[in-house]
Each structure stands twice: as C-alpha cells, then as structure tokens.
Amino acid sequence: MDLKLITTFVPIVLMFGLMYLLLILPEKKRTKKYNEMMSSLKVNDEVLTRGGIMGRIVTCEETYFVIETSTARTKLKISKNGIASKINKDVE
Structure with a gap:
C-alpha cells in the first residue's frame, strides 16, 4: 500500500x-x-516604450516619465509601466 x-x-x-x-x-x-x-533610469536616458516609441527621458516623476521623441521635440507623458527597455548607446 x-x-x-x-x-x-x-x-x-x-x-x-x-x-x-x-x-x-x-x-x-x-x-x-x-x-x-x-x-x-534617469534624465537623458534613451528608452523604448512597450508601444515601440523610442525617446529620451526629459522628466522623471514617481509614476510617470516625460519623453522627447523627435527632433521636433515632441513630448509624451508615459506611465512607468509603459517603458519596455533602456537603449544602450555604445561609444567606441
């Protein structure tokens, strides 16, 4: 058993x-x-959002980021959960 x-x-x-x-x-x-x-993440870091938008962080707040997305200085307010990854720029 x-x-x-x-x-x-x-x-x-x-x-x-x-x-x-x-x-x-x-x-x-x-x-x-x-x-x-x-x-x-801090100001001037390049990020990729979950929606595929690439931009540079302009403002860091507790619940959101403001990112600048183009040479026309378009600013978007993105929730912190909307950031997918940080884009590394390798300087050679």
Whole structure:
C-alpha cells in the first residue's frame, strides 16, 4: 500500500519541481533585472516604450516619465509601466 502511494506522488512532485525550475525561476530573474533597470533610469536616458516609441527621458516623476521623441521635440507623458527597455548607446 505504501509503495503504491509513493509511486503515485513522486512523479507529481518531480513535475512540480521541473515546472518551478523551467518557468518560475527564469521569470523571477527577468522581473528582478527589469526592476533594477527601472530604478536606474534617469534624465537623458534613451528608452523604448512597450508601444515601440523610442525617446529620451526629459522628466522623471514617481509614476510617470516625460519623453522627447523627435527632433521636433515632441513630448509624451508615459506611465512607468509603459517603458519596455533602456537603449544602450555604445561609444567606441
């Protein structure tokens, strides 16, 4: 009776462990990296919004950024959640 119980639950436990390793840990790493990037953003950083708009940060507030998007100095007020990534400019 005990052997049947063990052989029933061991595959289920292994499946949950594998799911944790393949799905949950990588997502935690991505979230941590994104939060570090968001906290390091400052004025004059180039960013890409989730909508695909590229711009330079003009103003940093607690819940939003104001970005300048073109040579015509078009300014957009973007929620902090709307920033997808920081664009790195490598100077060579």
